[in-house]
Amino acid sequence: MSMFSAMLNCLGLDMGSSQVRIYQRDKVLLEEASTAVVDNISGQVLGFGTEALIIYHKEPENYTLEWPVRNGVIADYDMTKSMLRFFLNKSLRRSVSRPSLMVAIPAEISSVTRHALVDALIHAGAQGVYLIPSPAAAAIGAGRDLQVPSSTLSLVIGRDVSDVGIYGCGGILAQEGISFGGHDIDRAICRHIQDRYSMMIGLEQAEKLKSEILSMTGTGSDRAFTVRGRRHADGVEVVVELSVAEMSSVMQRIMEPVLLLIRRVMSRATPEMADDFLKNGMLLSGGGALLDGLRDWLSESLHMPVTIPADPASVIAKGCFAACMMDKDHSLLIENGDKYFGGA
Known part of the structure; x- marks a missing residue:
């Protein structure tokens, strides 16, 4: 029996820059924002996750939201541990x-x-910590068999980081990541509107546009929508009309780093791997997978099928738990965190 299978409290953990998800036995035990609320005067941490958001929005002038995990790494050790x-x-x-x-x-x-991650988790109460690459966890969570000779290409787009990996025969064939994600897309939307229309909008508004209106494949559409913001020169409130077609081209330029990342990783593939990609396609997961038209744009740009799992945001945590229960099958993918604990 797997050493994990005997453990009643084995958990799959996806600790993202925007969300923490904990998965066990076919259900998400926890899905909350990976944030803390801090009192502006005392500097005291008053809450985490959903509780932090509630406290902050009651009196935003008195509190600050801190995000202790950034770009996939711990930015504030003590806050992350708590x-x-x-x-x-x-x-x-x-x-x-x-x-x-x-x-x-x-x-x-x-x-x-x-080392910092394992140390924080052990001191937070974990008995043991094991590490697995996010794209591999996503593939396992989506039901891909990484033990077969056929290669699996997996892309994860998170808040701050995008990762691509090729996996097969139970191991890592190639993988690479960049510091680019949903938050960078929001900032790029803000920059475009400021540069083109001399109007400032907030990141929350940009995120809402991204999730509700903008599309990667709206080129040629005559639809338009209005955006309200502040004129850069004097702060006066103004309204501009944007076209879906214009913003589609903007979104494609913004997403170019992800496309280049995929092509770099694919360039390391053998002809046999490339044939697997054409047959099996690429798996797209993470919160960024929900961007409208992204799957079709990637498929057209890469000339291969692209599939999105039923729940692309939670599939990584699900895959982590599945890897727990099949650790011997994924021994080449899993790293024991013991060597990073205690100063090693």
């Missing part, structure tokens, strides 16, 4: 034993970053 302890306790309210964690990590993070 946040993880809160989330683990909330997930396992009735348990008296310490959980073992299978944690999704970006494709490229340093040993120093891995």
Whole structure:
């Protein structure tokens, strides 16, 4: 029996820059924002996750939201440790034993970053920590068999990081990541509107446009929509009309780094792997997978099928838990965190 299978408190953990998801036995135990609310005067941390958002929005002038995980790495160790302890306790309210964690990590993070992550998780209450690349976890969560000779191409687009990996025969064939994600898309939308129309909009408004209106494949559409913001010169409130076609071209330019990343990783593939990609396509997951038209744009640009799992945002945590239960099958993908703990 797998060493994980005997553990009642094995958890799959996807600790993203915007969301923390904890998965166990066919259900999401926890899905909350990976944020903390801090009192502006005392500097005291008052809450984490959903609780932090509620406190902040009651009196935003008195509090600040802090995001202790940025670009896939820990930016504030103590805050991250406290946040993880809160989330683990909330997930396992009735348990008296310490959980073992299978944690999704970006494709490229340093040993120093891995040490900080493992150290924070152990001190937050984990019994053991095991690491798996996010694209591999997403593929496992989506039901892909990574043990077969056929190669799997997996792309994950998160808030701050995008990762691509090629997996097969139970191991890593190639993988790479870049510091680019949904938050960068929001900032780029703000920059375009300011540069083109001399109007400023907030990141929340840009995110709403991205998720509700903008499309990667709206070129040729005559639809238009209005955006309200502040004129850059004097701060006066103004309204501009934007076309879907114009913003479609903008979105394609913004997403160019992801396309280049995929092509770089694919350039390392053998002819046999390339044939697998044409037959099996690429798996697209993470919160960024929900961007309208992205699947079709990638498919057309890469000349291969692109599939999105039923729940692209939660599939990584699901895959982490599945890897827990089949650790011997994925021994070449899983890294034991013990070597990063205790100063190693």
